[in-house]
Amino acid sequence: MTAPVLEMRNVDKSFGPIDVLHEINLKVHAGEVLCLLGDNGAGKSTLIRTLSGVHKPTRGEMLMDGEAVNFSNPKQAQQMGIATVHQFGGTYPLMSVGRNFFVGAEPTKGWGPFKVFDRQKANAIAVDAVQKFGITRITDGDRLVGGLSGGERQSLAIARAVHFGARVLILDEPTAALGVKQAAHVLRIVNEAKRRGLAVIFITHQVMHAMAVGDHFAVLIRGAIAADFRKGDKSREEIADLMAGGESMADLEASIEGYMETHEGHPPPAH
Template sequence: MAKPIVKLTNINKHFGPIDVLHDISLEVNAGEVLCLLGDNGAGKSTVIKTLAGVFKPSSGTIEMDGEIVEFTGPRDAANRGIATVHQFGGTFPLMSIGRSFFVGVEPTRKFGPFNIFDRKTANEIAVRAVREFGITRIDDGDRLVGGLSGGERQALAIARAVHLGARVLILDEPTAALGVKEAAHVLRIVLQARQRGLAVIFITHNVVHALTVGDHFAVLIRGAKAADFKKGEKSREEITDLMAGGEAMAELEAEIKSYSAGQTPQAN
């Protein structure tokens, strides 16, 4: 069987005296979406920042294609095909679509002794790449990124990562700030990235979004992996309950029951 593209084994991370991650082990294969679930502060972003070379693990190993890797920084991880897309696409609102697509890797054209940024080519490639992901409303690479919707920005950032050769696509809450339609668009793009054979790590609070695209799920609670299961093994209710650590949901249910019983909620 093919080795997972990425495998984390017993990753621990502490910042000074603060323990943030405890023995996190995860793996993700090509053409698979791993959903990383967990409440605020559970450690999701810290896991993926460790995988993306932003933090060094305090202990534990990261393997790519079965070989142990130690990233010197985010650029090193990116060069090995690990791309992170953040909540708002991480793009630059005052840049054009074509320009932002090629930040750091500008296609240049020879003009006498100079290499100048080839705006036309950049625009064409960027627009084509985004349209391949089904965002056909974008047809002008000179438009500013700031004028795109949240979903379009996500699409642009994902198309960019794929175009630049990402093998592992990390999406940190890509649907958190989006309306229903925009979120559906982004979820469709996640499935397209999977179909192209990328390994996708999808971080979300939204169990419905996770269940829509996920093949494999891991739930973090206070920096430790509380559950790890495949599609179909747990219901939405079970997952929600797990994420809240059980207690918060039970409290909420009791509160809702008391409202419906006509009691006035108590401020506290």
């Protein structure tokens, strides 16, 4: 079996006296989606920031293709093929689709002081790349990204990462703010990235979204991997229970029902 594209071995991360991650072991292979599940504050973002070169592990090691790696900064991780798409797609609303696609890697024509951004070429490449991903509603590279839907923006960011040769795609809650149809579209694109052989790390709170794309699941509770299993090993209810930190969903539902009965007609207070 080939080595995982990316692996963490016994990784701890502390900020001064605050221990956030403990003994993290995880791996992701090419053509596989690893879903990272966990409640608010569990350490998911800290984990992916460590994988993408923002933080250095306090202890333990990271490996790419079986070789130890140390990233001094996010740029280095990016150059090694680790692309991280943050919530809202990390795109620039006031830029055109073509511009946005090539931020930091613009195709130019001419030379020296006459070098200019080749808008038409950029637009043609960007539109072609997103269309190949099945995002058929983007046909004009001059369109502003701000006018795209949340799902289209996420999709654009993923298509961009794949176009520039990412091998690992890290998605921090890409479907969190989306409606059902848009979330389904993003999930299809995640499956397409996987089909193309990328290793995907998908962070979500939504069990159904995880189950739609995940091959492998890791549940993070208070900075430690509390469960690690493959598709088909656990039911949706079992996964939901794990994510609730061991609190059974059935118990949670019963307590909500109890609340509703005693407050008949009065909705729970909004936060």
